[in-house]
Amino acid sequence: MSQEDQDAMAAEWAAQLEEDEAGGAPEEQAAGGSAADDEALAAQWAEALAADEKEKSAEAGGGASPSFSAPAQDAHFKDMTEMARQPKDNSLKRELDFILDIPLEVSAELGRTRLLINELLQLGQGSVVELNKLAGEPLEVYVNGKLVARGEAVVINEKFGVRLTDIISPIERVKQLG
Numbered sequence: 647m648s649q650e651d652q653d654a655m656a657a658e659w660a661a662q663l664e665e666d667e668a669g670g671a672p673e674e675q676a677a678g679g680s681a682a683d684d685e686a687l688a689a690q691w692a693e694a695l696a697a698d699e700k701e702k703s704a705e706a707g708g709g710a711s712p713s714f715s716a717p718a719q720d721a722h723f724k725d726m727t728e729m730a731r732q733p734k735d736n737s738l739k740r741e742l743d744f745i746l747d748i749p750l751e752v753s754a755e756l757g758r759t760r761l762l763i764n765e766l767l768q769l770g771q772g773s774v775v776e777l778n779k780l781a782g783e784p785l786e787v788y789v790n791g792k793l794v795a796r797g798e799a800v801v802i803n804e805k806f807g808v809r810l811t812d813i814i815s816p817i818e819r820v821k822q823l824g
Contacts, residue, residue, distance in 0.1 A: 652694055659687050754797070754808045755786045784811060793822060 662683065757777025769775070784796040785808055797808040814822075 652698065655687075655691055655694055659691060662687060750789050751791075753788045754799075755788065756799075757783075792819065794819070 666684070757779035759775060759777050761775075785799055786793055787795040787797060787808055787810065794814050795810045796812040796814075797810040800807045800809050
């Protein structure tokens, strides 16, 4: 049944309902025929909808109506175990490439001290500031303010540098965070 047929049937049904609400024909009310007509019209409407559903399912399913009586079949999946065990070098390299251009602040600390503002204001050229570290103690190397290594001061090509002697373990770094 086409869309036009359904629309015509719906219009006919709506007209019939309006007529019944308005009082309808007196002979139909006396005989009680309007309820029978409504039921016949509703049955006709249901048949049209069922036919339309069959047409749609035939178009979508290749002509076969849906049936749930077919036995269940086992699903077969490809074994992905070997593929999962292979190293993912390419993805790891891409992840590292992503972070290689992030700038970090690296600093080496000889030692620290605390001064009062009065003492700071009295400092001048040639003043000596005493630090909390002893001579020969290792320098501390910080990356973005976090201690990552210790080392000793060296001079290379007339520039200062730090030779790393001890790298802080990840466990110690986590302890420092707390």
